[in-house]
Amino acid sequence: xxxxxxxxxxxxxxxxxxxxxxxxxxxxxxxxxxxxxxxxxxxxxxxxxxxxxxxxxxxxxxxxxxxxxxxxxxxxxxxx
Amino acid sequence: xxxxxxxxxxxxxxxxxxxxxxxxxxxxxxxxxxxxxxxxxxxxxxxxxxxxxxxxxxxxxxxxxxxxxxxxxxxxxxxxxxxxxxxxxxxxxxxxxxxxxxxxxxxxxxxxxxxxxxxxxxxxxxxxxxxxxxxxxxxxxxxxxxxxxxxxxxxxxxxxxxxxxxxxxxxxxxxxxxxxxxxxxxxxxxxxxxxxxxxxxxxxxxxxxxxxxxxxxxxxxxxxxxxxxxxxxxxxxxxxxxxxxxxxxxxxxxxxxxxxxxxxxxxxxxxxxxxxxxxxxxxxxxxxxxxxxxxxxxxxxxxxxxxxxxxxxxxxxxxxxxxxxxxxxxxxxxxxxxxxxxxxxxxxxxxxxxxxxxxxxxxxxxxxxxxxxxxxxxxxxxxxxxxxxxxxxxxxxxxxxxxxxxxxxxxxxxxxxxxxxxxxxxxxxxxxxxxxxxxxxxxxxxxxxxxxxxxxxxxxxxxxxxxxxxxxxxxxxxxxxxx
Numbered sequence: 086x087x088x089x090x091x092x093x094x095x096x097x098x099x100x101x102x103x104x105x106x107x108x109x110x111x112x113x114x115x116x117x118x119x120x121x122x123x124x125x126x127x128x129x130x131x132x133x134x135x136x137x138x139x140x141x142x143x144x145x146x147x148x149x150x151x152x153x154x155x156x157x158x159x160x161x162x163x164x165x
Numbered sequence: 166x167x168x169x170x171x172x173x174x175x176x177x178x179x180x181x182x183x184x185x186x187x188x189x190x191x192x193x194x195x196x197x198x199x200x201x202x203x204x205x206x207x208x209x210x211x212x213x214x215x216x217x218x219x220x221x222x223x224x225x226x227x228x229x230x231x232x233x234x235x236x237x238x239x240x241x242x243x244x245x246x247x248x249x250x251x252x253x254x255x256x257x258x259x260x261x262x263x264x265x266x267x268x269x270x271x272x273x274x275x276x277x278x279x280x281x282x283x284x285x286x287x288x289x290x291x292x293x294x295x296x297x298x299x300x301x302x303x304x305x306x307x308x309x310x311x312x313x314x315x316x317x318x319x320x321x322x323x324x325x326x327x328x329x330x331x332x333x334x335x336x337x338x339x340x341x342x343x344x345x346x347x348x349x350x351x352x353x354x355x356x357x358x359x360x361x362x363x364x365x366x367x368x369x370x371x372x373x374x375x376x377x378x379x380x381x382x383x384x385x386x387x388x389x390x391x392x393x394x395x396x397x398x399x400x401x402x403x404x405x406x407x408x409x410x411x412x413x414x415x416x417x418x419x420x421x422x423x424x425x426x427x428x429x430x431x432x433x434x435x436x437x438x439x440x441x442x443x444x445x446x447x448x449x450x451x452x453x454x455x456x457x458x459x460x461x462x463x464x465x466x467x468x469x470x471x472x473x474x475x476x477x478x479x480x481x482x483x484x485x486x487x488x489x490x491x492x493x494x495x496x497x498x499x500x501x502x503x504x505x506x507x508x509x510x511x512x513x514x515x516x517x518x519x520x521x522x523x524x525x526x527x528x529x530x531x532x533x534x535x536x537x538x539x540x541x542x543x544x545x546x547x548x549x550x551x552x553x554x555x556x557x558x559x560x561x562x563x564x565x566x567x568x569x570x571x572x573x574x575x576x577x578x579x580x581x582x583x584x585x586x587x588x589x590x591x592x593x594x595x596x597x598x599x600x601x602x603x604x605x606x607x608x609x610x611x612x613x614x615x616x617x618x619x620x621x622x623x624x625x626x627x628x629x630x631x632x633x634x635x636x637x638x639x640x641x642x643x644x645x646x647x648x
Contacts, residue, residue: 104516123440124455125474125510131460132469143304145297145456149334 086138086164091157098133102126112154138164166211168414169367169637177208181322182421189346197346198313201422205322209286216285219255224319226251227295228312231302235310241303248299256292259285264491287326289488289648291319293453298333300457309337323419327411327645329429330449336424345423355616356420358626362609363413365629366406368637370602373595374403375641380586382540385549387585390557393550395583395592400540401533402599404644405434408447411643413609427452428610434532434603437524439505440513442532454485475510479503489539489648494547498539505531 096110103121116122116130131147134140134156140163150156166173181204189197210217227248234244257265263279270277298315301307309315318336319325339345381388381396388396412429419426429448436442443451463469463477479500486499512519534551541547559577561569566579573579583592616622 121513123444124459125478128460128463128474129469132464143306144300144461146304146306148452148456 086161088157088161091134091138091160091164092153094134094137095130095153095156098130099126102129110153112152112157114153115151116153116156117151134160140164166208167642168411168418169364169633171634171637174364174634177204178418178421180204181208185422186346186348194343194346195313198317198340202313202316202320205317205320205325208322209320209325212286213283216288219259219285220287220291220320223252223255223291223295224316227299228315231299231307232310234299234302235305235307245299245303249296252292252296252299256288258282259288261487261491284647286646290328290330291325293330293488294319294333297453297457301333307333309333309341311337311341314340321419321424323415323422323424324426327408327415327643327648328447328449329412329415329427330453331427332449332452335427339424347423349423351616351618352420352423354618354622355613356417357630358417358616358622359420359609359613360414360417361626361630361633362612363410363415363417364633364637366410366413367643368633370595370599371403371406371410372636372641374399374406374599377583377586377588377592378403378540382542382546382550384585385541385546385553388550388553388557389560389582389585390553390555391560391582392586392588393553393557395588395596396586397533397537397550397554398596398599399586399592401536402596402603404536404540405430405603406599407644409609411645416609416613430608431610432603432608434529435525436528436532437521438513438528439502439509439531442528443502443506450485450488454481458484471510471514475507478506478510482506492543494538494541494544497544498535501535501538505535 092112099110099116099119100106100108103119103126105121108119110119116127127147131142135142138160140160146159150159166177168174181201185197185201185204188200206217206221209220230244230248230251234241234248237244259282262282266277266279269275298307298318314337315333317340318331318333321336321340324331378396378400381392381399385393409430416426416429427449431445431448433442433446436445459477459481462480463474466473466477480503482499482503483496484499486495486497486502489495489498537550538544538547541550560580560582561572561577562582563579569577570579583589586592
């Protein structure tokens with residue numbers, strides 16, 4: 086799995102749960118700071134990554150990841 | 166020892182502080198750590214030394230199970246279950262046993278005697294923090310394994326009794342850091358400033374509201390309509406200023422030791438929805454229940470769906486309610502909040518707009534009503550309060566009688582409006598001022614983050630500190646000590 090693929094999964098999921106195609110996202114975006122983002126959206130994103138990438142997050146692990154880049158790094162490590 | 170007592174402010178805190186930095190500088194870091202643990206355990210034992218063995222046992226058992234779990238990956242699941250059983254068992258026995266027996270007796274018509282155990286101080290807080298450490302050890306997320314740092318993480322006196330509910334990952338590195346062992350003047354100035362804000366909130370604001378709230382709840386049956394509203398609002402404000410005042414004092418006291426505790430409040434009464442509220446109120450509890458209850462529960466339900474998420478939310482808030490105390494009022498409080506959060510999510514999905522002021526108005530009133538259930542001794546008292554708030558007798562100020570006397574034909578009376586809660590014009594002024602403070606002002610986290618030493622901040626600190634200390638004649642306990 087490449088970084089771009091993981092990035093696409095994350096970006097698409099964020100747009101999907103927020104029902105908002107225009108939200109601006111880049112590697113340094115802090116997920117919690119996205120307007121309207123809440124804990125429910127966060128679980129959505131976590132579980133989507135788990136199913137689509139075939140990985141498992143430990144309890145509390147996902148909350149540690151602040152930016153898109155953090156998420157991509159962690160997922161990449163788990164996939165390989 | 167309460168944060169607002171003279172023995173804490175003028176003896177314990179200065180001595181704990183001075184010796185800590187003296188030992189760090191002149192003896193060793195190890196001595197500093199041992200000192201802060203002993204000081205914290207002394208602070209804890211000041212109330213009741215009988216519960217000291219319990220907290221020590223809890224620390225030892227949790228630490229050794231966590232270490233064993235990390236050393237023997239094959240048996241880690243058994244260790245985790247053993248640890249969880251120990252923590253939940255301890256909390257269950259001391260906090261919920263009588264509640265369970267009472268309901269058992271009621272349900273089965275039996276007569277099992279109650280145990281009448283006093284709730285060991287802080288047990289709800291230190292148990293949660295250690296469960297997080299245990300679960301993270303299981304998940305391989307624990308890096309800090311130093312026993313002394315772990316013990317300080319659990320016992321550090323500023324946050325020991327009523328939070329903020331700290332996480333080992335944010336605390337243990339701070340206790341291990343060498344940089345934090347050197348006196349930092351900016352932290353001391355900021356710490357004293359924030360401590361003074363908290364002391365003022367507690368002594369001057371919360372304790373004033375406490376008088377009216379306590380009298381009101383003690384005399385529910387005789388209140389008039391305006392008194393009932395004043396009582397419920399007084400409690401709503403008391404709860405916020407009491408708990409956030411306590412938190413400010415904790416954050417300030419910890420800063421003296423160069424330790425940064427997490428933010429616990431972010432102007433919660435500005436919230437315009439229940440999701441928003443729980444992201445602003447007791448934030449460290451929300452963080453804990455989201456990570457360690459809500460998510461694992463939701464994941465255990467299989468493929469995620471909106472409906473399942475709502476069920477998980479209501480379940481989580483039910484647990485959060487019960488965490489506050491062993492009574493049906495807390496259970497109902499939790500479930501109501503769970504339902505309200507679910508309604509909030511449905512509304513958000515519907516994309517129907519709502520004016521900002523209306524969203525605030527609905528949220529604040531929901532909170533005010535739910536805090537009646539939270540405060541009342543039982544549901545009868547709560548229902549009686551609701552009834553009076555909407556259908557109680559209306560009494561207006563005597564002086565208004567001259568102009569509005571014709572209203573008597575509609576059953577409205579004129580007299581001493583606040584006689585049952587011993588309030589007067591001051592009560593109205595306090596409620597209005599409290600609204601202004603919680604809605605229009607920046608909060609203490611903002612002041613902490615923007616603190617600079619100047620003659621103005623010095624003057625503000627001194628005024629708040631002196632007023633609060635001179636008014637603190639009798640030390641009322643903090644509400645969250647009961648949870």
